[in-house]
Amino acid sequence: MPRPTRESYGDQKPPFSYIALTAMAIWSSPERMLPLSEIYRFITDRFPYYRRNTQRWQNSLRHNLSFNDCFVKVPRRPDRPGKGAYWTLHPQAFDMFENGSLLRRRKRFKLHKGEKDSLNAELAALASFNRAFLARQAGAPPPQAGLPNGSMYNPSSTFISRPSPEPPEAPDTAALLPQGPRPRRAFTIDALLEPDPRRSSPSPPPPQLPPQLPHCPLPLPPPYLLAAQRYHAELLAGLQQSCLPPLWTWRDTSQFSHYTLNS
DNA sequence: AGGTGTTTACCGCGCC
């Protein structure tokens, strides 16, 4: 029996859960992260069924994004204004589909309490960076960026961490980073503006960033732009290590049931 | 105002 192609679904409801549809959309994007509106667009572009009753399924999809730990909300970069955050997949969730098939999930992806806490702390720090960034841009004295207790910001730590009894306010997972230990740096604009010592040694190239959006309303001073790009790149580094091909391959571009894990 | 995000509740279905 031939497998259904993307087109053959027509107005029929595709056999994918909202989690699978969202994962498809995220994986299909160059940065492995999309705003909600782009996830909607991906789905309606490919599956005509979802061009109707948009309020119903979009509500369900939003519910899934918030409810499932496999989806991570990443604050927008300050130089990319717009509504809503970006959504990406938690790297530990990339194997949640059995044999790589989007038709079947192994089990619900659930973060441990400590992991969730440290992830939230890190993302809150990024959001705080945005506020400080914009305040500084507006000429106001910058608020104390970073975590409320003044702890240091260690990019990517949360995404690579394993379950551990460590308190969330002191994540120390540098040893688990792919490139080896990374020096901690203060999570302030000034610290991020400083030259990064890691760049001086041979290392894997940073994640590719897309060209700047042409409609950025306020041209930012380049150093701040660099700082914004840097923190996003560092955040995404952990994700890209886990999520990007060659881990995953489209088996058939005409359908979406066979993203498969490469061995 | 409308889009986005969170949370709670309920229901149906499949599996054990």
Place this chain on the structure above:
DNA sequence: GGCGCGGTAAACACCT
């Protein structure tokens, strides 16, 4: 029957 999962509805808060 209990449980886990997926889908849906709805209320509410927040943000642009």
